[in-house]
Amino acid sequence: MERGGRRNCFSKILARASTVVNQAVAKSSAGKYFKLEARKSSFSKELRAGIATFFTLAYIISVNASILTDSGGPCTENDCTPAQNTTRPACKFDMNPGYQSCLERTKNDLIVATSLASMVACFAMGSIANLPLALAPGMGANAFFAYNMVGFHGSGAVSYSTGLAVIMLEGCLILLLSATGLRTKLARLIPRSVRLASAVGIGLFLAFTGLQVHQGIGLVGPSKSTLVTLTACLKTDSTTGECLGGTLQSPTFWLGAVGFLITATCLSRQVHGSMIFGIALVTVVSWIRDTSVTIFPNTPLGNSNYEYFKKVVSFHTIKSTTGKIRFSGFKSSSVWMYLLTILYVDILDTTGSMHSMAELAGFTNENGGFEGEYLAFLVDGGSTIIGAALGTTTLTTYVESTAGIREDGRTGLTAITVGFCFFLSLFFTPLLTNVPPWAVGPSLILVGAMMMKVIREIEWTDMKEGVPAFVTMILMPLTFSIANGIIAGIGIYIAVHLPDYAIRVWRWGVRMKNSKYDSRNQITALASTDLPATPV
Numbered sequence: 001m002e003r004g005g006r007r008n009c010f011s012k013i014l015a016r017a018s019t020v021v022n023q024a025v026a027k028s029s030a031g032k033y034f035k036l037e038a039r040k041s042s043f044s045k046e047l048r049a050g051i052a053t054f055f056t057l058a059y060i061i062s063v064n065a066s067i068l069t070d071s072g073g074p075c076t077e078n079d080c081t082p083a084q085n086t087t088r089p090a091c092k093f094d095m096n097p098g099y100q101s102c103l104e105r106t107k108n109d110l111i112v113a114t115s116l117a118s119m120v121a122c123f124a125m126g127s128i129a130n131l132p133l134a135l136a137p138g139m140g141a142n143a144f145f146a147y148n149m150v151g152f153h154g155s156g157a158v159s160y161s162t163g164l165a166v167i168m169l170e171g172c173l174i175l176l177l178s179a180t181g182l183r184t185k186l187a188r189l190i191p192r193s194v195r196l197a198s199a200v201g202i203g204l205f206l207a208f209t210g211l212q213v214h215q216g217i218g219l220v221g222p223s224k225s226t227l228v229t230l231t232a233c234l235k236t237d238s239t240t241g242e243c244l245g246g247t248l249q250s251p252t253f254w255l256g257a258v259g260f261l262i263t264a265t266c267l268s269r270q271v272h273g274s275m276i277f278g279i280a281l282v283t284v285v286s287w288i289r290d291t292s293v294t295i296f297p298n299t300p301l302g303n304s305n306y307e308y309f310k311k312v313v314s315f316h317t318i319k320s321t322t323g324k325i326r327f328s329g330f331k332s333s334s335v336w337m338y339l340l341t342i343l344y345v346d347i348l349d350t351t352g353s354m355h356s357m358a359e360l361a362g363f364t365n366e367n368g369g370f371e372g373e374y375l376a377f378l379v380d381g382g383s384t385i386i387g388a389a390l391g392t393t394t395l396t397t398y399v400e401s402t403a404g405i406r407e408d409g410r411t412g413l414t415a416i417t418v419g420f421c422f423f424l425s426l427f428f429t430p431l432l433t434n435v436p437p438w439a440v441g442p443s444l445i446l447v448g449a450m451m452m453k454v455i456r457e458i459e460w461t462d463m464k465e466g467v468p469a470f471v472t473m474i475l476m477p478l479t480f481s482i483a484n485g486i487i488a489g490i491g492i493y494i495a496v497h498l499p500d501y502a503i504r505v506w507r508w509g510v511r512m513k514n515s516k517y518d519s520r521n522q523i524t525a526l527a528s529t530d531l532p533a534t535p536v
Contacts, residue, residue: 018044034130039410046132049409050417053134056400057418059275059443060118061425062435064137065110068392070215071150073106073160074320075099092153099153100301104433109321111432113390115425116318121383121395122419126412129375132404133357134418135383138396139447140202140345141167143209144482145393149338152214158338162329168388169327170343175381177347183377186347194489195348196454197469201476201485202345203451206444208477216441217256251292255282256438263442267450275443282439295436309434316429321391341483342394350380350396357397361405464500468493 025043026036036042072092080091081098092099114137121135149163150156158166177183210216213236221231222242232253234246263278271277286295289306296306308314329335354377358370365371376397383395404414425432455473459465472489476482 034411034413036411036413041408041410043413045408046411046413047417049132049404049407049414051421052407053132053401053404053409053414054418054421055276056274056403057134057136057398058421058425059279059440060136060139060398061111061114061422062279062432063139063440063443064114064142064392065107065433066435066437066440067142067146067209067215068110069103069107070152071146071156071160071163072103072152072154073110073391074324075102075106076154092155097301101304104301104305106320108316108429108433109318110391111429112316112318112426113321113387113392115422117383117387117390117392117395119419119422119426120386121379122415122422124379124383125376125397126415126417126419128412129372129379130412131358131363131372131376132361132409132411132414133354133376133397133401134404134415135380135395135397137387137392138346138349138394139206139444140349140482141342141394141396142392143202143206144338144342144345147209148481148483157332157334158329159326161324161326162335163338164388164391165325165327165330166335166339166342167393168325168385170339170346170394171381171384171388173343173381174346174384175378178374178377178381181374183347184351190344190348191465191468191490191493193458193465193469194472194486194493196458197472197489198345198348198482198486199451200455200469201473202482203448204473204477205448205480205482206451207448208480210441210444210448212441213437215437216444217260217438218250218253218441252286252436252438255285255293256441258282259439260442260445263446267446275446278442279435279439282442283435286436286439287434293438295434305434309430311430313427314430315427318390323389324391325388337483337487341486344486345482346384346394346396351377353397353399354380357399357401357405360402361410464493464496467496 022042022044025031031037031043034046036046075092077089077091077099079098079102080096118134118136125131125133125135145163145167146152148156149158149166150160154160174183177186208220211220212218213221213231217232218236219230219232220228221233221236223229224242229243230247231243232248232250233243234249235244236242237244259278259282262281263274266274266277285291286293287309288294289296290298294302296302296309354373355364355370358364358373363370363372380395380397387393387395404418458469460469468489471492472485474485475488476485479485
Protein backbone atom coordinates (compact mmCIF):
# COMPACT_ATOMS: atom_id res chain seq x y z
CA MET A 1 0.00 0.00 0.00
CA GLU A 2 2.79 2.37 0.91
CA ARG A 3 4.61 1.72 -2.34
CA GLY A 4 1.39 2.17 -4.34
CA GLY A 5 0.70 5.44 -2.60
CA ARG A 6 4.17 6.77 -3.34
CA ARG A 7 3.82 5.73 -6.98
CA ASN A 8 0.46 7.48 -7.33
CA CYS A 9 1.86 10.58 -5.67
CA PHE A 10 4.84 10.62 -8.01
CA SER A 11 2.56 10.17 -11.01
CA LYS A 12 0.40 13.10 -9.91
CA ILE A 13 3.48 15.32 -9.51
CA LEU A 14 4.67 14.39 -13.02
CA ALA A 15 1.22 15.02 -14.47
CA ARG A 16 1.00 18.47 -12.82
CA ALA A 17 4.52 19.38 -13.93
CA SER A 18 3.70 18.27 -17.49
CA THR A 19 0.51 20.35 -17.47
CA VAL A 20 2.37 23.44 -16.26
CA VAL A 21 5.09 23.04 -18.90
CA ASN A 22 2.54 22.40 -21.66
CA GLN A 23 0.53 25.50 -20.76
CA ALA A 24 3.66 27.66 -20.53
CA VAL A 25 4.94 26.50 -23.93
CA ALA A 26 1.51 26.82 -25.60
CA LYS A 27 1.20 30.47 -24.46
CA SER A 28 4.76 31.37 -25.43
CA SER A 29 5.72 32.86 -28.79
CA ALA A 30 7.15 29.49 -29.83
CA GLY A 31 3.87 27.75 -28.96
CA LYS A 32 1.90 30.27 -31.00
CA TYR A 33 4.31 29.93 -33.95
CA PHE A 34 3.91 26.15 -33.97
CA LYS A 35 0.12 26.48 -33.45
CA LEU A 36 0.03 24.06 -30.53
CA GLU A 37 -3.42 25.13 -29.34
CA ALA A 38 -4.85 25.55 -32.84
CA ARG A 39 -3.89 21.98 -33.72
CA LYS A 40 -5.03 20.65 -30.32
CA SER A 41 -1.57 19.42 -29.34
CA SER A 42 0.87 19.99 -26.50
CA PHE A 43 4.60 20.13 -25.93
CA SER A 44 4.73 16.72 -24.22
CA LYS A 45 2.72 15.10 -27.03
CA GLU A 46 5.10 16.51 -29.63
CA LEU A 47 8.16 15.22 -27.74
CA ARG A 48 6.62 11.77 -27.39
CA ALA A 49 5.65 11.73 -31.07
CA GLY A 50 9.15 12.79 -32.17
CA ILE A 51 10.83 10.07 -30.11
CA ALA A 52 8.41 7.44 -31.48
CA THR A 53 9.16 8.54 -35.05
CA PHE A 54 12.91 8.43 -34.49
CA PHE A 55 12.82 4.91 -33.05
CA THR A 56 10.95 3.65 -36.12
CA LEU A 57 13.33 5.53 -38.43
CA ALA A 58 16.73 5.14 -36.74
CA TYR A 59 17.56 2.02 -38.74
CA ILE A 60 18.22 4.24 -41.77
CA ILE A 61 21.46 5.53 -40.22
CA SER A 62 23.30 2.24 -40.49
CA VAL A 63 21.32 0.88 -43.47
CA ASN A 64 21.91 3.91 -45.69
CA ALA A 65 25.61 4.04 -44.83
CA SER A 66 25.99 0.32 -45.56
CA ILE A 67 24.25 0.56 -48.94
CA LEU A 68 26.22 3.61 -50.07
CA THR A 69 29.48 2.04 -48.89
CA ASP A 70 28.77 -0.81 -51.31
CA SER A 71 29.30 1.70 -54.11
CA GLY A 72 32.89 2.09 -52.92
CA GLY A 73 32.39 5.80 -52.31
CA PRO A 74 35.53 7.76 -53.14
CA CYS A 75 37.71 4.61 -52.79
CA THR A 76 39.59 3.48 -55.91
CA GLU A 77 42.17 0.85 -56.85
CA ASN A 78 44.82 3.34 -55.75
CA ASP A 79 43.79 2.58 -52.15
CA CYS A 80 44.58 -1.11 -52.58
CA THR A 81 47.52 -2.73 -50.84
CA PRO A 82 49.94 -4.03 -53.53
CA ALA A 83 49.53 -7.79 -54.09
CA GLN A 84 51.48 -10.10 -56.38
CA ASN A 85 48.56 -12.18 -57.73
CA THR A 86 45.96 -9.43 -58.12
CA THR A 87 45.53 -6.93 -60.95
CA ARG A 88 44.98 -3.31 -60.01
CA PRO A 89 41.21 -2.97 -60.80
CA ALA A 90 40.39 -6.49 -59.47
CA CYS A 91 41.78 -5.66 -56.03
CA LYS A 92 38.50 -3.87 -55.23
CA PHE A 93 36.68 -7.22 -55.24
CA ASP A 94 39.28 -9.44 -53.53
CA MET A 95 38.96 -8.28 -49.89
CA ASN A 96 42.16 -6.29 -50.32
CA PRO A 97 43.23 -4.90 -46.88
CA GLY A 98 43.96 -1.42 -48.18
CA TYR A 99 40.69 -1.13 -50.05
CA GLN A 100 38.71 -2.56 -47.12
CA SER A 101 40.27 0.03 -44.81
CA CYS A 102 39.18 2.77 -47.20
CA LEU A 103 35.65 1.34 -47.18
CA GLU A 104 35.60 1.42 -43.37
CA ARG A 105 36.62 5.08 -43.36
CA THR A 106 33.97 5.80 -45.97
CA LYS A 107 31.29 4.06 -43.91
CA ASN A 108 32.23 6.15 -40.87
CA ASP A 109 31.85 9.28 -42.98
CA LEU A 110 28.50 8.14 -44.39
CA ILE A 111 27.15 7.38 -40.90
CA VAL A 112 27.80 11.00 -39.97
CA ALA A 113 26.58 12.31 -43.35
CA THR A 114 23.29 10.41 -42.97
CA SER A 115 22.68 11.66 -39.44
CA LEU A 116 23.74 15.23 -40.21
CA ALA A 117 21.69 15.55 -43.41
CA SER A 118 18.64 14.03 -41.70
CA MET A 119 19.08 16.36 -38.71
CA VAL A 120 19.18 19.49 -40.90
CA ALA A 121 16.23 18.29 -42.99
CA CYS A 122 14.06 17.55 -39.93
CA PHE A 123 14.92 20.87 -38.30
CA ALA A 124 13.97 22.66 -41.54
CA MET A 125 10.71 20.73 -41.97
CA GLY A 126 9.69 21.49 -38.41
CA SER A 127 10.72 25.14 -38.21
CA ILE A 128 9.81 26.25 -41.75
CA ALA A 129 6.86 24.08 -42.84
CA ASN A 130 5.60 23.33 -39.29
CA LEU A 131 4.74 19.73 -40.17
CA PRO A 132 5.37 16.55 -38.11
CA LEU A 133 7.24 14.87 -40.97
CA ALA A 134 10.72 13.32 -40.71
CA LEU A 135 13.19 13.24 -43.60
CA ALA A 136 16.14 10.97 -44.30
CA PRO A 137 17.92 9.48 -47.35
CA GLY A 138 15.38 7.47 -49.37
CA MET A 139 15.62 3.68 -49.51
CA GLY A 140 14.94 3.48 -53.24
CA ALA A 141 17.27 6.25 -54.30
CA ASN A 142 20.25 5.00 -52.27
CA ALA A 143 19.98 1.50 -53.76
CA PHE A 144 19.68 2.91 -57.28
CA PHE A 145 22.74 5.09 -56.65
CA ALA A 146 24.87 2.29 -55.18
CA TYR A 147 23.97 -0.62 -57.46
CA ASN A 148 22.92 1.01 -60.75
CA MET A 149 24.66 4.37 -61.11
CA VAL A 150 28.02 3.89 -59.38
CA GLY A 151 27.81 0.10 -59.17
CA PHE A 152 29.21 -2.29 -56.59
CA HIS A 153 32.66 -0.98 -55.62
CA GLY A 154 32.61 1.49 -58.50
CA SER A 155 31.81 -1.01 -61.27
CA GLY A 156 28.99 1.14 -62.73
CA ALA A 157 28.83 3.70 -65.52
CA VAL A 158 29.57 6.79 -63.40
CA SER A 159 31.96 7.62 -60.57
CA TYR A 160 30.89 8.40 -57.01
CA SER A 161 31.68 12.09 -57.55
CA THR A 162 29.61 12.29 -60.74
CA GLY A 163 26.80 10.40 -59.03
CA LEU A 164 26.70 12.99 -56.24
CA ALA A 165 26.62 15.73 -58.89
CA VAL A 166 23.54 14.02 -60.37
CA ILE A 167 21.91 13.98 -56.91
CA MET A 168 22.69 17.66 -56.35
CA LEU A 169 21.33 18.66 -59.77
CA GLU A 170 18.21 16.59 -59.10
CA GLY A 171 17.75 18.45 -55.82
CA CYS A 172 18.03 21.78 -57.65
CA LEU A 173 15.43 20.64 -60.19
CA ILE A 174 13.09 19.48 -57.40
CA LEU A 175 13.52 22.85 -55.70
CA LEU A 176 12.73 24.66 -58.96
CA LEU A 177 9.70 22.48 -59.71
CA SER A 178 8.44 22.98 -56.17
CA ALA A 179 8.90 26.75 -56.32
CA THR A 180 6.98 26.99 -59.61
CA GLY A 181 4.21 24.63 -58.51
CA LEU A 182 4.92 22.09 -61.27
CA ARG A 183 5.93 19.23 -59.00
CA THR A 184 2.44 17.92 -58.23
CA LYS A 185 1.32 18.38 -61.83
CA LEU A 186 4.26 16.33 -63.15
CA ALA A 187 3.49 13.53 -60.72
CA ARG A 188 -0.06 13.32 -62.07
CA LEU A 189 1.19 12.98 -65.67
CA ILE A 190 2.64 9.52 -64.97
CA PRO A 191 0.09 6.72 -65.57
CA ARG A 192 -1.39 5.57 -62.27
CA SER A 193 -0.64 1.89 -62.92
CA VAL A 194 3.04 2.64 -63.54
CA ARG A 195 3.21 4.86 -60.45
CA LEU A 196 1.84 2.09 -58.25
CA ALA A 197 3.99 -0.58 -59.91
CA SER A 198 7.12 1.54 -59.37
CA ALA A 199 6.61 1.38 -55.59
CA VAL A 200 6.12 -2.40 -55.76
CA GLY A 201 9.15 -2.85 -58.04
CA ILE A 202 11.39 -0.82 -55.75
CA GLY A 203 10.17 -2.94 -52.85
CA LEU A 204 11.13 -6.14 -54.72
CA PHE A 205 14.48 -4.55 -55.59
CA LEU A 206 15.19 -3.79 -51.92
CA ALA A 207 14.08 -7.25 -50.81
CA PHE A 208 16.32 -8.91 -53.41
CA THR A 209 19.20 -6.76 -52.17
CA GLY A 210 18.54 -7.81 -48.57
CA LEU A 211 18.62 -11.48 -49.56
CA GLN A 212 22.11 -11.25 -51.05
CA VAL A 213 25.41 -11.71 -49.27
CA HIS A 214 27.03 -8.28 -49.68
CA GLN A 215 24.19 -6.26 -48.18
CA GLY A 216 21.94 -8.83 -46.57
CA ILE A 217 21.51 -12.24 -45.00
CA GLY A 218 23.10 -14.14 -47.91
CA LEU A 219 20.20 -16.49 -48.65
CA VAL A 220 20.54 -16.19 -52.43
CA GLY A 221 23.61 -16.00 -54.65
CA PRO A 222 24.78 -16.42 -58.25
CA SER A 223 24.74 -19.70 -60.16
CA LYS A 224 26.33 -20.53 -63.51
CA SER A 225 23.39 -22.69 -64.55
CA THR A 226 20.32 -20.94 -63.09
CA LEU A 227 21.71 -17.39 -62.60
CA VAL A 228 20.34 -17.26 -59.00
CA THR A 229 20.22 -20.05 -56.43
CA LEU A 230 19.93 -20.82 -52.74
CA THR A 231 23.20 -20.24 -50.89
CA ALA A 232 23.77 -19.18 -47.23
CA CYS A 233 27.01 -21.15 -47.55
CA LEU A 234 29.91 -21.67 -45.20
CA LYS A 235 32.33 -20.72 -47.97
CA THR A 236 31.75 -18.35 -50.87
CA ASP A 237 33.87 -16.91 -53.65
CA SER A 238 34.83 -13.40 -52.51
CA THR A 239 34.74 -12.13 -56.10
CA THR A 240 31.64 -13.75 -57.61
CA GLY A 241 29.74 -14.66 -54.44
CA GLU A 242 29.22 -18.23 -55.67
CA CYS A 243 28.76 -20.99 -53.12
CA LEU A 244 31.84 -23.16 -52.51
CA GLY A 245 30.21 -25.56 -50.05
CA GLY A 246 27.88 -25.86 -47.08
CA THR A 247 24.51 -24.64 -48.38
CA LEU A 248 22.27 -23.21 -45.62
CA GLN A 249 25.06 -23.74 -43.09
CA SER A 250 26.13 -20.11 -42.71
CA PRO A 251 25.89 -19.07 -39.02
CA THR A 252 25.39 -15.42 -39.96
CA PHE A 253 22.39 -16.35 -42.13
CA TRP A 254 20.64 -18.12 -39.28
CA LEU A 255 21.36 -15.21 -36.95
CA GLY A 256 19.91 -12.85 -39.55
CA ALA A 257 16.87 -15.13 -39.89
CA VAL A 258 16.24 -14.80 -36.14
CA GLY A 259 16.41 -11.02 -36.49
CA PHE A 260 13.96 -11.22 -39.40
CA LEU A 261 11.43 -13.20 -37.35
CA ILE A 262 11.74 -10.82 -34.40
CA THR A 263 11.21 -7.76 -36.57
CA ALA A 264 8.32 -9.36 -38.49
CA THR A 265 6.62 -10.34 -35.21
CA CYS A 266 6.99 -6.82 -33.82
CA LEU A 267 5.60 -5.33 -37.04
CA SER A 268 2.62 -7.68 -36.97
CA ARG A 269 1.85 -6.47 -33.44
CA GLN A 270 2.39 -2.81 -34.44
CA VAL A 271 5.21 -2.30 -31.94
CA HIS A 272 6.93 1.08 -32.28
CA GLY A 273 10.56 0.74 -33.30
CA SER A 274 10.09 -2.77 -34.71
CA MET A 275 13.00 -2.41 -37.14
CA ILE A 276 15.34 -1.39 -34.34
CA PHE A 277 14.67 -4.45 -32.18
CA GLY A 278 15.71 -6.97 -34.83
CA ILE A 279 18.76 -4.97 -35.93
CA ALA A 280 19.84 -4.35 -32.33
CA LEU A 281 19.66 -8.00 -31.26
CA VAL A 282 21.59 -9.33 -34.27
CA THR A 283 24.16 -6.54 -33.99
CA VAL A 284 24.83 -7.05 -30.27
CA VAL A 285 25.34 -10.79 -30.78
CA SER A 286 27.68 -10.04 -33.72
CA TRP A 287 29.79 -7.77 -31.52
CA ILE A 288 30.94 -10.76 -29.41
CA ARG A 289 34.44 -11.74 -30.49
CA ASP A 290 35.75 -15.26 -31.13
CA THR A 291 32.40 -16.55 -32.38
CA SER A 292 31.31 -17.80 -35.82
CA VAL A 293 29.05 -14.74 -36.27
CA THR A 294 31.38 -11.98 -35.07
CA ILE A 295 31.88 -8.86 -37.12
CA PHE A 296 35.36 -8.56 -35.56
CA PRO A 297 37.43 -11.49 -36.94
CA ASN A 298 41.03 -11.97 -35.82
CA THR A 299 42.50 -10.09 -38.77
CA PRO A 300 44.31 -6.73 -38.93
CA LEU A 301 41.12 -5.05 -40.20
CA GLY A 302 38.95 -6.82 -37.61
CA ASN A 303 41.29 -5.79 -34.79
CA SER A 304 41.37 -2.20 -36.02
CA ASN A 305 37.57 -2.02 -36.18
CA TYR A 306 37.29 -3.50 -32.70
CA GLU A 307 39.63 -0.89 -31.23
CA TYR A 308 37.50 1.87 -32.76
CA PHE A 309 34.31 0.15 -31.57
CA LYS A 310 35.54 0.15 -27.94
CA LYS A 311 35.46 3.94 -27.87
CA VAL A 312 31.62 3.72 -27.88
CA VAL A 313 31.19 7.51 -27.78
CA SER A 314 33.19 9.50 -30.29
CA PHE A 315 32.47 12.38 -32.65
CA HIS A 316 33.69 11.53 -36.14
CA THR A 317 34.59 14.26 -38.61
CA ILE A 318 33.75 13.63 -42.26
CA LYS A 319 36.97 13.40 -44.25
CA SER A 320 36.32 11.78 -47.62
CA THR A 321 32.70 12.25 -48.77
CA THR A 322 32.01 15.96 -48.26
CA GLY A 323 32.23 18.12 -51.36
CA LYS A 324 33.09 15.18 -53.68
CA ILE A 325 30.97 16.57 -56.52
CA ARG A 326 32.19 16.57 -60.10
CA PHE A 327 30.15 17.62 -63.16
CA SER A 328 32.81 16.64 -65.69
CA GLY A 329 31.16 13.24 -66.23
CA PHE A 330 27.95 14.75 -67.61
CA LYS A 331 29.16 14.23 -71.18
CA SER A 332 27.85 10.65 -71.01
CA SER A 333 24.24 10.08 -72.09
CA SER A 334 23.73 7.55 -69.29
CA VAL A 335 24.14 10.33 -66.72
CA TRP A 336 21.08 12.14 -68.04
CA MET A 337 19.04 8.93 -67.97
CA TYR A 338 20.05 8.44 -64.32
CA LEU A 339 19.06 12.04 -63.56
CA LEU A 340 15.58 11.60 -65.08
CA THR A 341 15.10 8.29 -63.27
CA ILE A 342 16.03 9.57 -59.83
CA LEU A 343 13.96 12.73 -60.44
CA TYR A 344 10.98 10.55 -61.32
CA VAL A 345 11.41 8.35 -58.24
CA ASP A 346 11.78 11.38 -55.96
CA ILE A 347 8.72 13.17 -57.35
CA LEU A 348 6.51 10.10 -56.94
CA ASP A 349 7.93 8.92 -53.63
CA THR A 350 7.97 12.15 -51.65
CA THR A 351 4.85 13.69 -53.20
CA GLY A 352 2.79 10.59 -52.51
CA SER A 353 4.18 10.11 -49.00
CA MET A 354 3.56 13.71 -47.99
CA HIS A 355 -0.04 13.70 -49.22
CA SER A 356 -0.90 10.39 -47.53
CA MET A 357 0.57 11.47 -44.18
CA ALA A 358 -1.03 14.93 -44.37
CA GLU A 359 -4.37 13.19 -44.89
CA LEU A 360 -3.72 10.95 -41.86
CA ALA A 361 -2.93 14.02 -39.74
CA GLY A 362 -6.04 15.85 -40.98
CA PHE A 363 -4.22 18.64 -42.82
CA THR A 364 -5.75 18.15 -46.29
CA ASN A 365 -8.27 20.55 -47.82
CA GLU A 366 -11.09 20.20 -50.35
CA ASN A 367 -8.68 20.95 -53.24
CA GLY A 368 -6.46 17.94 -52.48
CA GLY A 369 -3.64 20.04 -51.02
CA PHE A 370 -2.55 20.39 -47.41
CA GLU A 371 -1.40 23.09 -45.02
CA GLY A 372 2.29 23.87 -45.46
CA GLU A 373 2.51 21.93 -48.75
CA TYR A 374 4.47 24.59 -50.67
CA LEU A 375 7.09 25.07 -47.93
CA ALA A 376 7.37 21.30 -47.33
CA PHE A 377 8.24 20.71 -50.99
CA LEU A 378 10.85 23.47 -50.87
CA VAL A 379 12.41 21.92 -47.76
CA ASP A 380 12.53 18.53 -49.50
CA GLY A 381 14.43 19.92 -52.50
CA GLY A 382 16.83 21.94 -50.38
CA SER A 383 17.55 18.96 -48.12
CA THR A 384 18.63 16.84 -51.09
CA ILE A 385 21.15 19.51 -52.10
CA ILE A 386 22.61 19.50 -48.58
CA GLY A 387 22.70 15.70 -48.54
CA ALA A 388 24.61 15.57 -51.83
CA ALA A 389 27.14 18.07 -50.49
CA LEU A 390 27.74 15.78 -47.49
CA GLY A 391 28.05 12.65 -49.65
CA THR A 392 24.65 10.98 -49.35
CA THR A 393 21.69 10.54 -51.69
CA THR A 394 18.21 12.01 -52.13
CA LEU A 395 16.40 12.88 -48.92
CA THR A 396 12.71 12.09 -48.75
CA THR A 397 9.83 12.19 -46.31
CA TYR A 398 9.49 8.84 -44.55
CA VAL A 399 6.23 6.99 -44.01
CA GLU A 400 7.61 6.13 -40.56
CA SER A 401 6.42 9.64 -39.67
CA THR A 402 3.01 8.01 -39.22
CA ALA A 403 4.32 6.60 -35.92
CA GLY A 404 4.58 10.13 -34.57
CA ILE A 405 1.26 11.18 -36.09
CA ARG A 406 -0.43 8.24 -34.34
CA GLU A 407 1.12 9.52 -31.09
CA ASP A 408 -0.76 12.82 -31.71
CA GLY A 409 2.16 14.71 -33.23
CA ARG A 410 0.63 17.57 -35.20
CA THR A 411 3.23 20.34 -35.41
CA GLY A 412 6.80 20.96 -36.48
CA LEU A 413 7.99 20.29 -32.92
CA THR A 414 7.71 16.57 -33.71
CA ALA A 415 10.11 16.93 -36.64
CA ILE A 416 12.47 19.09 -34.57
CA THR A 417 12.53 16.39 -31.86
CA VAL A 418 13.47 13.81 -34.52
CA GLY A 419 16.22 16.16 -35.70
CA PHE A 420 17.58 16.45 -32.16
CA CYS A 421 17.67 12.65 -31.87
CA PHE A 422 19.67 12.50 -35.12
CA PHE A 423 22.04 15.05 -33.56
CA LEU A 424 22.61 12.80 -30.55
CA SER A 425 23.37 9.86 -32.86
CA LEU A 426 26.39 11.77 -34.21
CA PHE A 427 28.24 10.93 -30.98
CA PHE A 428 27.78 7.15 -31.30
CA THR A 429 29.54 6.55 -34.62
CA PRO A 430 31.74 3.68 -33.27
CA LEU A 431 28.60 1.66 -32.50
CA LEU A 432 26.61 2.59 -35.61
CA THR A 433 29.52 1.87 -37.93
CA ASN A 434 29.80 -1.75 -36.86
CA VAL A 435 26.33 -2.97 -37.80
CA PRO A 436 26.81 -6.13 -39.93
CA PRO A 437 25.04 -6.81 -43.27
CA TRP A 438 23.13 -9.77 -41.81
CA ALA A 439 21.56 -7.36 -39.31
CA VAL A 440 20.61 -4.86 -42.03
CA GLY A 441 19.30 -7.43 -44.56
CA PRO A 442 16.08 -8.34 -42.67
CA SER A 443 15.02 -4.69 -42.55
CA LEU A 444 15.52 -4.35 -46.31
CA ILE A 445 13.38 -7.43 -46.94
CA LEU A 446 10.62 -6.19 -44.63
CA VAL A 447 10.66 -2.66 -46.09
CA GLY A 448 10.15 -4.36 -49.46
CA ALA A 449 7.25 -6.36 -48.00
CA MET A 450 5.59 -3.19 -46.69
CA MET A 451 5.82 -1.61 -50.15
CA MET A 452 3.73 -4.46 -51.61
CA LYS A 453 0.44 -3.16 -50.21
CA VAL A 454 -0.25 -0.82 -53.16
CA ILE A 455 -0.31 -3.76 -55.58
CA ARG A 456 -4.01 -4.30 -54.86
CA GLU A 457 -4.82 -0.85 -56.24
CA ILE A 458 -3.63 -1.78 -59.74
CA GLU A 459 -6.49 -2.60 -62.13
CA TRP A 460 -5.39 -6.14 -63.05
CA THR A 461 -8.63 -6.88 -64.91
CA ASP A 462 -7.68 -4.24 -67.50
CA MET A 463 -4.68 -5.66 -69.37
CA LYS A 464 -3.80 -2.22 -70.76
CA GLU A 465 -3.10 -1.22 -67.16
CA GLY A 466 -1.95 -4.58 -65.78
CA VAL A 467 0.70 -5.46 -68.39
CA PRO A 468 2.74 -2.21 -68.07
CA ALA A 469 2.48 -2.49 -64.29
CA PHE A 470 3.72 -6.09 -64.30
CA VAL A 471 6.65 -5.30 -66.61
CA THR A 472 7.62 -2.33 -64.44
CA MET A 473 7.73 -4.29 -61.20
CA ILE A 474 9.29 -7.49 -62.55
CA LEU A 475 12.15 -5.87 -64.45
CA MET A 476 13.42 -3.85 -61.49
CA PRO A 477 14.70 -6.83 -59.47
CA LEU A 478 15.47 -9.12 -62.43
CA THR A 479 17.59 -6.55 -64.26
CA PHE A 480 18.74 -5.07 -60.93
CA SER A 481 17.82 -1.65 -62.26
CA ILE A 482 15.02 0.68 -61.18
CA ALA A 483 15.54 2.73 -64.35
CA ASN A 484 14.97 -0.24 -66.66
CA GLY A 485 11.66 -1.04 -65.00
CA ILE A 486 10.37 2.54 -65.21
CA ILE A 487 11.42 3.04 -68.86
CA ALA A 488 9.96 -0.31 -69.95
CA GLY A 489 6.71 0.26 -68.06
CA ILE A 490 6.08 3.70 -69.55
CA GLY A 491 7.10 2.49 -73.03
CA ILE A 492 4.72 -0.49 -72.95
CA TYR A 493 1.93 1.67 -71.52
CA ILE A 494 2.25 4.03 -74.50
CA ALA A 495 2.49 1.09 -76.95
CA VAL A 496 -0.64 -0.72 -75.76
CA HIS A 497 -2.58 2.54 -75.72
CA LEU A 498 -1.45 3.61 -79.20
CA PRO A 499 -4.53 2.15 -80.95
CA ASP A 500 -6.74 4.13 -78.53
CA TYR A 501 -4.76 7.29 -79.22
CA ALA A 502 -4.99 6.69 -83.00
CA ILE A 503 -8.76 6.15 -82.80
CA ARG A 504 -9.20 9.32 -80.76
CA VAL A 505 -7.16 11.32 -83.25
CA TRP A 506 -9.15 9.83 -86.16
CA ARG A 507 -12.48 10.61 -84.47
CA TRP A 508 -11.30 14.12 -83.70
CA GLY A 509 -10.36 14.57 -87.36
CA VAL A 510 -13.77 13.28 -88.50
CA ARG A 511 -15.54 15.65 -86.10
CA MET A 512 -13.48 18.57 -87.31
CA LYS A 513 -14.20 17.66 -90.95
CA ASN A 514 -17.92 17.29 -90.28
CA SER A 515 -18.11 20.55 -88.34
CA LYS A 516 -16.29 22.32 -91.16
CA TYR A 517 -18.69 20.79 -93.73
CA ASP A 518 -21.72 21.79 -91.62
CA SER A 519 -20.39 25.32 -91.29
CA ARG A 520 -20.08 25.61 -95.08
CA ASN A 521 -23.64 24.36 -95.57
CA GLN A 522 -24.95 26.85 -93.03
CA ILE A 523 -23.11 29.72 -94.73
CA THR A 524 -24.48 28.64 -98.14
CA ALA A 525 -28.00 28.39 -96.76
CA LEU A 526 -27.77 31.81 -95.14
CA ALA A 527 -26.39 33.31 -98.33
CA SER A 528 -29.24 31.89 -100.43
CA THR A 529 -31.93 33.25 -98.07
CA ASP A 530 -30.39 36.72 -98.15
CA LEU A 531 -30.40 36.99 -101.98
CA PRO A 532 -33.15 39.27 -103.49
CA ALA A 533 -35.89 37.60 -105.52
CA THR A 534 -35.27 37.58 -109.29
CA PRO A 535 -37.92 39.59 -111.24
CA VAL A 536 -39.89 37.69 -113.87
